[in-house]
Amino acid sequence: MEEQALEEQVSPEVRARVQGSFDRQGLMRHLGARMTHIAPGRVHITLPRAAEVSQQHGYIHAGATSAIADSAGGYAAFTLFPEDSTVLTVEYKINLLAPAAGDHIEAVGTVLRSGRTLTVCQLQVFSQVGDKKTLIATGQQTLICLESRPDH
Amino acid sequence: MEEQALEEQVSPEVRARVQGSFDRQGLMRHLGARMTHIAPGRVHITLPRAAEVSQQHGYIHAGATSAIADSAGGYAAFTLFPEDSTVLTVEYKINLLAPAAGDHIEAVGTVLRSGRTLTVCQLQVFSQVGDKKTLIATGQQTLICLESRPDH
Amino acid sequence: MEEQALEEQVSPEVRARVQGSFDRQGLMRHLGARMTHIAPGRVHITLPRAAEVSQQHGYIHAGATSAIADSAGGYAAFTLFPEDSTVLTVEYKINLLAPAAGDHIEAVGTVLRSGRTLTVCQLQVFSQVGDKKTLIATGQQTLICLESRPDH
Amino acid sequence: MEEQALEEQVSPEVRARVQGSFDRQGLMRHLGARMTHIAPGRVHITLPRAAEVSQQHGYIHAGATSAIADSAGGYAAFTLFPEDSTVLTVEYKINLLAPAAGDHIEAVGTVLRSGRTLTVCQLQVFSQVGDKKTLIATGQQTLICLESRPDH
Numbered sequence: 001m002e003e004q005a006l007e008e009q010v011s012p013e014v015r016a017r018v019q020g021s022f023d024r025q026g027l028m029r030h031l032g033a034r035m036t037h038i039a040p041g042r043v044h045i046t047l048p049r050a051a052e053v054s055q056q057h058g059y060i061h062a063g064a065t066s067a068i069a070d071s072a073g074g075y076a077a078f079t080l081f082p083e084d085s086t087v088l089t090v091e092y093k094i095n096l097l098a099p100a101a102g103d104h105i106e107a108v109g110t111v112l113r114s115g116r117t118l119t120v121c122q123l124q125v126f127s128q129v130g131d132k133k134t135l136i137a138t139g140q141q142t143l144i145c146l147e148s149r150p151d152h
Numbered sequence: 153m154e155e156q157a158l159e160e161q162v163s164p165e166v167r168a169r170v171q172g173s174f175d176r177q178g179l180m181r182h183l184g185a186r187m188t189h190i191a192p193g194r195v196h197i198t199l200p201r202a203a204e205v206s207q208q209h210g211y212i213h214a215g216a217t218s219a220i221a222d223s224a225g226g227y228a229a230f231t232l233f234p235e236d237s238t239v240l241t242v243e244y245k246i247n248l249l250a251p252a253a254g255d256h257i258e259a260v261g262t263v264l265r266s267g268r269t270l271t272v273c274q275l276q277v278f279s280q281v282g283d284k285k286t287l288i289a290t291g292q293q294t295l296i297c298l299e300s301r302p303d304h
Numbered sequence: 305m306e307e308q309a310l311e312e313q314v315s316p317e318v319r320a321r322v323q324g325s326f327d328r329q330g331l332m333r334h335l336g337a338r339m340t341h342i343a344p345g346r347v348h349i350t351l352p353r354a355a356e357v358s359q360q361h362g363y364i365h366a367g368a369t370s371a372i373a374d375s376a377g378g379y380a381a382f383t384l385f386p387e388d389s390t391v392l393t394v395e396y397k398i399n400l401l402a403p404a405a406g407d408h409i410e411a412v413g414t415v416l417r418s419g420r421t422l423t424v425c426q427l428q429v430f431s432q433v434g435d436k437k438t439l440i441a442t443g444q445q446t447l448i449c450l451e452s453r454p455d456h
Numbered sequence: 457m458e459e460q461a462l463e464e465q466v467s468p469e470v471r472a473r474v475q476g477s478f479d480r481q482g483l484m485r486h487l488g489a490r491m492t493h494i495a496p497g498r499v500h501i502t503l504p505r506a507a508e509v510s511q512q513h514g515y516i517h518a519g520a521t522s523a524i525a526d527s528a529g530g531y532a533a534f535t536l537f538p539e540d541s542t543v544l545t546v547e548y549k550i551n552l553l554a555p556a557a558g559d560h561i562e563a564v565g566t567v568l569r570s571g572r573t574l575t576v577c578q579l580q581v582f583s584q585v586g587d588k589k590t591l592i593a594t595g596q597q598t599l600i601c602l603e604s605r606p607d608h
Contacts, residue, residue: 026206027213030182054178061179062241063222067215089214090422091446093245093397093549095576095596097569112594113553117421118394118448120551120594138568138576140551140596142395142446144422242574243598245397245549247424247444249417264442265401269573270546270600272399272442290416290424292399292444294547294598296574330510331517334486358482365483366545367526371519393518397549 008040010079017083018043018075025071033068035075041111043075048104060100065107065125065137069094072109073121073141080114086146087119094123094139102129105136119143160192162231169235170195170227177223185220187227193263195227200256212252217259217277217289221246224261225273225293232266238298239271246275246291254281257288271295312344314383321387322347322379329375337372339379345415347379352408364404369411369429369441373398376413377425377445384418390450391423398427398443406433409440423447464496466535473539474499474531481527489524491531497567499531504560516556521563521581521593525550528565529577529597536570542602543575550579550595558585561592575599 010018015038022028022035028045031053037044045068047053053064070089078087108124123139162170167190174180174187180197183205189196197220199205205216222241230239257279265272275291314322319342326332326339332349335357341348349372351357357368374393382391409431417424427443466474471494478484478491484501487509493500501524503509509520526545534543561583569576579595 021208024206024208025213026203027216030204051178052182054176056173056176057238061177061219061223063215063219064179066218066222067213070215070218071213086209089248091245091247091395091424091444093243093596095243095598096241097576112551112591120395120553122594135568138578138596140395140549140594142551243547243576243596245444247416247446249424264439272401272547274442287416290426290444292397292442292547294399325512328510328512329517330507331520334508355482356486358480360477360480361542365481365523365527366548367519367523368483370522370526371517374519374522375517390513393552395549395551396518397547399547400545 010038010040014079018078021078022071022075027067028071031064031067033071036106038075038079040079041076041114043072043079043109045072045107046104049100049102060105062096065096065100065105066094068107069109069123069125069137069139070141072107073123074109074143076109076111076121077114077119077143080111080119081145084147088144088146090118090142090144092123092139092141094137096137098134098136100127100136102127117145119145162190162192166231170230173230174223174227179219180223183216183219185223188258190227190231192231193228193266195224195231195261197224197259198256201252201254212257214248217248217252217257218246220259221261221275221277221289221291222293224259225275226261226295228261228263228273229266229271229295232263232271233297236299240296240298242270242294242296244275244291244293246289248289250286250288252279252288254279269297271297314342314344318383322382325382326375326379331371332375335368335371340410342383344383345380345418347376347383347413349376349411350408353404353406364409366400369400369404369409370398372411373413373427373429373441373443374445376411377427378413378447380413380415380425381418381423381447384415384423385449388451392448392450394422394446394448396427396443396445398441400441402438402440404431404440406431421449423449466494466496470535474534477534478527478531483523484527487520487523489527492562494535496535497532497570499528499535499565501528501563502560505556505558516561518552521552521556521561522550524563525565525579525581525593525595526597528563529579530565530599532565532567532577533570533575533599536567536575537601540603544600544602546574546598546600548579548595548597550593552593554590554592556583556592558583573601575601
């Protein structure tokens with residue numbers, strides 16, 4: 001995955017397919033997450049800090065951080081999949097590095113290797129306070145490309 | 153961790169401490185999750201299937217599955233921590249094995265090794281349809297025990 | 305994977321196929337590892353403690369512990385694969401829980417879920433000192449089943 | 457971890473401490489691995505392809521790839537630790553992306569976050585054939601900083 005490739009635009013068809021699938025994820029809507037960037041092999045998802053996504057100390061819950069990271073990686077992979085396919089997370093691993101300060105966090109999913117069956121993504125989650133961007137979580141994810149399902 | 157030990161009761165103080173912390177997790181309440189079992193080194197959390205926790209195919213989102221697994225492991229560790237301490241997830245890894253059928257899923261966090269600083273938990277998530285219980289996710293988690301914070 | 309199934313015997317053909325592949329792993333021979341148990345969905349590999357597999361404090365190196373755990377899981381999966389297939393590790397995660405005491409360690413790979421394409425294994429590594437068996441590492445592994453290669 | 461910082465030189469004392477510890481790792485010597493680069497928060501380890509580190513198809517065994525990745529991350533962390541401390545791997549996760557072609561592989565361990573107790577590293581392993589460098593494995597590792605042991 002060349003940096004150059006990542007900065008290219010996705011086609012309107014891919015964009016519609018990715019956004020449409022995201023919009024069907026009830027969890028993302030329920031958490032208040034939005035997809036803020038779609039490029040070939042890279043997707044950003046933003047989550048505002050709110051009581052509804054907090055853990056016991058008021059920071060964003062690791063589960064919410066992981067959920068948007070998982071979706072960001074899944075859709076990053078999905079941008080590179082054939083038209084009649086679907087994406088499933090096989091597994092992921094995430095390290096929580098720092099509590100989320102600021103008023104929102106942003107997850108960045110980036111394809112590291114795209115294969116016919118399996119895709120591997122890097123997951124990064126950042127918080128931003130003023131000019132300072134902090135890496136608060138970093139992960140790695142394996143996804144599988146499946147032929148389309150009737151309900152997709 | 154002996155099976156026998158796991159079946160012991162937690163003290164009323166530990167139970168109140170764990171339940172109190174769980175009740176402050178805005179995310180768990182927002183998702184509709186409930187803590188259904190608290191034993192020394194083992195905690196269960198149940199999540200009903202609903203549109204609010206779904207992915208694009210209508211199954212429970214991997215992010216919601218992971219969120220309750222993370223909390224189940226965290227509180228399993230917390231049952232064994234000293235009174236004036238707090239628990240943070242260092243990292244976890246989870247494999248999604250099967251889609252969630254049935255009307256709810258149950259996450260089971262079990263302490264595999266409890267150290268002074270670090271605790272390692274096994275994470276399992278089950279679905280139940282009729283009599284059939286299926287392992288739908290399995291994971292492994294590292295947690296750190298910190299001295300109490302003023303806001304805890 | 306039922307406990308009962310795990311205690312069944314593998315066929316002589318499967319045993320020969322698994323042992324033959326293990327014997328072609330130059331690394332296992334070079335480390336001094338031996339396959340000590342082959343059952344359907346479960347394989348044990350034993351590694352004697354020696355200077356050749358040590359880290360800087362004289363204990364067995366995490367890399368050697370991981371190597372036999374990876375092979376144990378890979379061959380556990382392989383026992384359930386079709387005849388003309390090969391196994392590759394997609395990824396694994398391992399927690400090192402305790403230093404290896406005693407004169408050898410034993411890795412146990414157990415299939416948790418066996419699919420047509422992907423298999424997920426539990427990895428456990430034990431040390432034994434007298435009667436005391438200690439879990440020194442625990443992991444989780446994803447493997448892929450591929451059609452046979454000419455060089456297999 | 458700033459790129460700039462990574463390109464700085466380690467002090468002769470740190471270099472001697474890291475090289476000395478590496479030289480006590482019997483496994484690295486037994487595999488034929490060499491430490492080829494030491495910078496603050498970054499260490500490279502090279503492993504020549506040989507029958508002694510192969511899997512059943514003649515490629516370098518995932519266990520050998522992981523072993524040098526684990527050591528590279530461990531020593532990357534160690535370059536930033538206080539003088540009287542030791543480093544232990546808590547856990548790591550690695551994805552194997554491609555078989556190792558060429559005559560050697562190189563593992564690069566890079567500190568992503570360095571804390572007083574825990575350090576998180578990125579692990580990358582590359583193969584090189586002619587001018588073409590390929591990422592063959594990518595991982596993530598958690599390490600703990602302990603006070604010195606008598607045998608260190």
